[in-house]
Amino acid sequence: MSHRTSSWTRFGFVRRYPFDLAAVSIGAILAYLVVTSFGADSTLRLFVTVPFALFLPGYALVSILFPAGERSARETAATTADARPRGIDATERVGLAFVLSLAIVPVVVLALPLVGTELTTTSIAAAVGLVTIVFAQLGVVRRLRTASGKRFTVAPIASLGRLRRDESAVATASSVLLVVAIGTAVSALVVAFLLPVSAGGYTELGLYSEDEDGEVVAGALPSEVAANESIPFTIAVENQEGSEQNYTVVVQEQTLEDGEVVERTELRRIDATVSDGATGTGEQSVTPTAAANETVRISVLLYHGEPPATPTNENAAEETHFWVTVTGE
Structure with a gap:
């Protein structure tokens, strides 16, 4: 019995490791391998580059800034002195992920020559991947230090159920449209920004x-x-x-x-x-x-x-x- 308890304790961190941040870290590694292994004219490389450069770094940073989930109206009215970290919902996280990625990637690219690294596809992909993974691990630490009942968790089915019961459907629809608009703008930037980098060698x-x-x-x-x-x-x-x-x-x-x-x-x-x-x-x-x-x-x-x-x-x-x-x- 004591041995079984020891095993559960040993793997407790693995069981509590946030699924979304694990996916972000693994996705960054796989994206780096694809970007550096396939040619500039590869459709798969372009398909992978979009989330790699325009979503994953920002999502990892959002996880550091906002480790908690969104407060309900009842929680907000109950107390104003609660020291709980401010949280946001999944829709806001996706929108901020796009916006912050657009800020992170140019900074990473500009920083490479300052540390004596040439601007190549391999060096840029490695730097973006490393920054994403580091941010994701810091996000894990921040989230696990937040009380289990208050931390943000990824539960798509439960989120859809809440969306159907939400009385403020107009506000929710507006948030979704905002994310779609941001995604469309980002996709347009891919043609003007990413393709010249990969095809302009x-x-x-x-x-x-x-x-x-x-x-x-x-x-x-x-x-x-x-x-x-x-x-x-x-x-x-x-x-x-x-x-x-x-x-x-x-x-x-x-x-x-x-x-x-x-x-x-x-x-x-x-x-x-x-x-x-x-x-x-x-x-x-x-x-x-x-x-x-x-x-x-x-x-x-x-x-x-x-x-x-x-x-x-x-x-x-x-x-x-x-x-x-x-x-x-």
């Missing part, structure tokens, strides 16, 4: 070489090389697309006449996979095939995935180039 291509001091710099590539002499350089690809990307780099020697490419020779092709927010670099070298005293353009063309049958500077996602003259020596 970029890839940056850089071409570097070593100077006389052995430092890797831009713009120090040779303008002349001897026949059969190789040109060493470093290619850097920075991925800020919001997800891991597969790239193909084509290094092409081009002969131009009157500004038009009349001959193309592929010198090298490189496949690379770069994680979101990372920069992939690689040391390469090419040997021009041009005849002596001929000037050619060495173009570095970057593509997402497989390049087209004829890679050109115009159809590349990113391109950079330099000119070189092959001497007769």
